[in-house]
Amino acid sequence: MRTLFKFNGGIHPPGNKERSTQRGIARAPLPAKLVIPFRQHAGEAARPVVRVGDHVLKGQLIGMPDGYFSSAVHASTSGTIAAIAAQPIAHPSGLPDLCATLIPDGREEWIPHAAVDYRNSDPAELRQHLRMCGVVGLGGAVFPSDLKLRPLRGHPNKDIGTLILNGAECEPYITCDDMLMRERAAEIVQGAEMLRFMLEAGEVLIGIEDNKPQAVAAMRQAVADSGLPFEVVVVPTIYPGGSAKQLIRVLTGLEVPSGKLPTEIGVQCFNVATACSVYRALAHGEPLLSRIVTITGNVRRAQNYEVLLGTPVQELVALGEALPDTDRYIMGGPMMGLPLSSTAIPLVKASNCIIAASDKLFPPAPPALPCIRCSRCAQVCPADLQPMDLFWFSQSREFDKAQQFSLFDCIECGACSYVCPSHIPLVQYFQFAKSEIRAREQDQRAADHARERHEFREYRIEREKQEKAERLAAREQAAKQAQPPAASATPADDAQQKIQAAIARAREQAAASRPKNTDNLTAQQQAEIAEIEARRAKAHERAEPAGEVADNHSEGRSQ
Amino acid sequence: MLSALLVMAGIAIVLGAVLGYSAVKFRVEGNPLVDKIDAILPQTQCGQCGYPGCRPYAEAIASGEADINRCPPGGEEGIRKLADLLGVEFKPFGGGTVLKPKAVAFIDENLCIGCTLCFQACPVDAIAGAAKQMHTIIASECTGCELCVDPCPVDCISMVPLRENIATWKRQYPVFTLVAAK
Numbered sequence: 001m002r003t004l005f006k007f008n009g010g011i012h013p014p015g016n017k018e019r020s021t022q023r024g025i026a027r028a029p030l031p032a033k034l035v036i037p038f039r040q041h042a043g044e045a046a047r048p049v050v051r052v053g054d055h056v057l058k059g060q061l062i063g064m065p066d067g068y069f070s071s072a073v074h075a076s077t078s079g080t081i082a083a084i085a086a087q088p089i090a091h092p093s094g095l096p097d098l099c100a101t102l103i104p105d106g107r108e109e110w111i112p113h114a115a116v117d118y119r120n121s122d123p124a125e126l127r128q129h130l131r132m133c134g135v136v137g138l139g140g141a142v143f144p145s146d147l148k149l150r151p152l153r154g155h156p157n158k159d160i161g162t163l164i165l166n167g168a169e170c171e172p173y174i175t176c177d178d179m180l181m182r183e184r185a186a187e188i189v190q191g192a193e194m195l196r197f198m199l200e201a202g203e204v205l206i207g208i209e210d211n212k213p214q215a216v217a218a219m220r221q222a223v224a225d226s227g228l229p230f231e232v233v234v235v236p237t238i239y240p241g242g243s244a245k246q247l248i249r250v251l252t253g254l255e256v257p258s259g260k261l262p263t264e265i266g267v268q269c270f271n272v273a274t275a276c277s278v279y280r281a282l283a284h285g286e287p288l289l290s291r292i293v294t295i296t297g298n299v300r301r302a303q304n305y306e307v308l309l310g311t312p313v314q315e316l317v318a319l320g321e322a323l324p325d326t327d328r329y330i331m332g333g334p335m336m337g338l339p340l341s342s343t344a345i346p347l348v349k350a351s352n353c354i355i356a357a358s359d360k361l362f363p364p365a366p367p368a369l370p371c372i373r374c375s376r377c378a379q380v381c382p383a384d385l386q387p388m389d390l391f392w393f394s395q396s397r398e399f400d401k402a403q404q405f406s407l408f409d410c411i412e413c414g415a416c417s418y419v420c421p422s423h424i425p426l427v428q429y430f431q432f433a434k435s436e437i438r439a440r441e442q443d444q445r446a447a448d449h450a451r452e453r454h455e456f457r458e459y460r461i462e463r464e465k466q467e468k469a470e471r472l473a474a475r476e477q478a479a480k481q482a483q484p485p486a487a488s489a490t491p492a493d494d495a496q497q498k499i500q501a502a503i504a505r506a507r508e509q510a511a512a513s514r515p516k517n518t519d520n521l522t523a524q525q526q527a528e529i530a531e532i533e534a535r536r537a538k539a540h541e542r543a544e545p546a547g548e549v550a551d552n553h554s555e556g557r558s559q
Numbered sequence: 560m561l562s563a564l565l566v567m568a569g570i571a572i573v574l575g576a577v578l579g580y581s582a583v584k585f586r587v588e589g590n591p592l593v594d595k596i597d598a599i600l601p602q603t604q605c606g607q608c609g610y611p612g613c614r615p616y617a618e619a620i621a622s623g624e625a626d627i628n629r630c631p632p633g634g635e636e637g638i639r640k641l642a643d644l645l646g647v648e649f650k651p652f653g654g655g656t657v658l659k660p661k662a663v664a665f666i667d668e669n670l671c672i673g674c675t676l677c678f679q680a681c682p683v684d685a686i687a688g689a690a691k692q693m694h695t696i697i698a699s700e701c702t703g704c705e706l707c708v709d710p711c712p713v714d715c716i717s718m719v720p721l722r723e724n725i726a727t728w729k730r731q732y733p734v735f736t737l738v739a740a741k
Contacts, residue, residue, distance in 0.1 A: 039725065093728040428733040435730035443601070450602035450702045453683040454612065
C-alpha cells in the first residue's frame, strides 16, 4: 500500500456523476456541418493550409502549427470546406475566431495513415509526429503534449522519476474520463507506456479518485493484462484533487515550486484521455479527431458521447434531450466551466462536458456582501494562497501586491468562491487581475521594443551622418593628393592653362550639343525657318532707337 | 590645545579624502531618475507632450520643467505610475487632450507617390520603402504615434484603430447587477 499525501484545503461538492455513467459511450451521429476552430490548443492558432471549396479527407491536415507553441488541426471527417472565417467559439470573451466550416460528405473517407514503430524511433521525431497529429492535453488546459515531452534545459528526460496518469476527474458532473477508463483501459495503458518510453520515466502511477471503482477495476485489469509494471493508485475524492499540481502532491508528496514546471522536480503528468490519443496517434497514425464529451445536467438522457471535433453544441444537446426549463449551457464543469453564449459554438479539444443549466439546478448566487476576512477561503485554497488578500488587491487594482502574494499560483479552481459566506465571486476578480497584469506586461514589452528601435534609429542617423562626413573628407583628401604635379608650374601659368582648358572644353561642348532637330529638313521646313529668321531680323531692327524708325519703314516698303 | 587642533585637522583630512574618493569612485553617469521615468513612458515617440520624443520628455519631467499629465498614449495609468514614482499628486489630463483608441498607420497604396517623407518622420523605422517606390507600414512595429500622417503630401496615410481579438482581449472589472429582494 502506497503512502498518500495531502494538500491544503479542498472541498466536497456533490458529485452528481451517477446519472451520466448509466450508459456506455455512444458515437454521436455525423452532424450536417462541422465548425473547426484553428485555435483549439494553448498557444498560437494554427495556420490554415486549405482553401474554401477544397475537398478534404478524414484526418487531413487543415491547420499547420504556427510557431513553437502551437499544434496542428485536422478535418474531423471527409467533406468540403465551405468557409474559412471568424465564427463564435467557446471563449470567455465571446469574440469570434478563425474557423473552417466543413460540410461532411458522409463517406468518412480516411487519409492514408500508418502506425509508427515508436520503440525504434528518435524521440524528437515522435514528438514531431504527435505535434502534427494535434495531440494536446485533454484534461482542460489543452497544452501541446509534444512540448511536455521535450527535455528541459538542465533536466534531461532520464531524470524524470515518475510519470503520473491523471484519472482523478474531480469536478462534479463530468464523467468522460471515468467512462473512457472503463471502456478503453487497454488503449490508455498502451498510451502510458508510449509516454513513459518517450520520457524515459521510471515508475508510472495512475491516480484515480475513489468514487470511480469500476474505472479502477478496469484499469487494474488492463495493467495486469499488459504485464507492465504500472500502479493504479486510488486517491481520496476531493475537489480539486484532479489538478495536476495537487495530484502530484497527493501521489508523491512533492510540491511543484511557484513558477516552475513539474519536470524540474522529476515528475510529469498527463490526462488519461491524452494517453489514449497518444496511443491512437502512434499505434494507428490517427490524428486527434474526436473526444469523449459528457452531456448532463438538466437533460432527459445524460450520457457520454464520442464526438467529432467541430460538432456544434446543439447536436449534443439534442442527443441529451434538454428539459424545457433549460436556460443556459455550460462547457466544462460547474466549478470552472464556461457559460456558452450560443449552442452553435463548436465542441473542441478542451470540451469535456456540456451541462444544461437552469435556475432550479444552479440557483443564482445571492448578491455579494463585503468581505469579513473570515479566511474560510484560505482554509480551502489548494494552492496555499490567501484569497482574501488577493481579492483586496485585485479589487483595488494593486496588481504589484497581488503578484507579490503569488496571484499566478492560483489555479482558478473556485473552491474559495464556493465557501465564501459573503458570496463574493473571488475567481472572477483573480481572472481580471491576471488578465490586466498580462496586458501590462505585453504593453511593457512593446514599449521596450519601441525604445530599442528608436534608439537604434538615432544611432543609425548619427552613423549615416558620420559616414557622409568621412566620405567628403576622403574625397577632399584625394583631390589634394591629385594636385601636386600641376603645382610645379608657376601660379600664373597654372591659372592661364586652366582658363585655356576651360575655353576649349566649352567650345567642344557647344559643338557637340547642336540641336538635333535641324538635320534632314524638308524644303518646306527650310523655307519656314528662313521666313522666321527674317521676321526675327525685322523685329530686331524695330527694336532699334526711335529715330531710325521712319527709315526702317521706308526700307521695309522699298523691299 | 594643540593636540585638539591636530586631532580635528586629522579628522578633517581623513573625511575629506573619503569624500573625494567616493565622489570619483561612485560617480553616477547621467540622472537615474530620467531612466526610471523613461521606462514608464510608452515609447511611442509621438511628441504629443510637446517634446521631441519620450526621453526628452522624461528629462523635462526630471528637471521639473514639464507636468506629468502630458502623455496621452500612456493614459491615466501612466500618470498614476509617474505620480507614484515622483511622489506627487495624480493629475488628470489637461484640457484638449483626447484619448484615442490604439491604432496603427495604414498607407493607401493607390495614392502613395514614394516621396519618402513619411519614413523620415517615423521614430521607430516602421515604414519600409525607397524613393519613388511604394511605401508600406510594418504594422507589428508601428506604435501609432501619427507622426507620419502630417508629412504625407498626398494624404495617403490613415490611422486604423486596432480591433480587439482573442489574443488582445482583456477581462473587464467584475460588475454585478443588483437584484431587488423578493
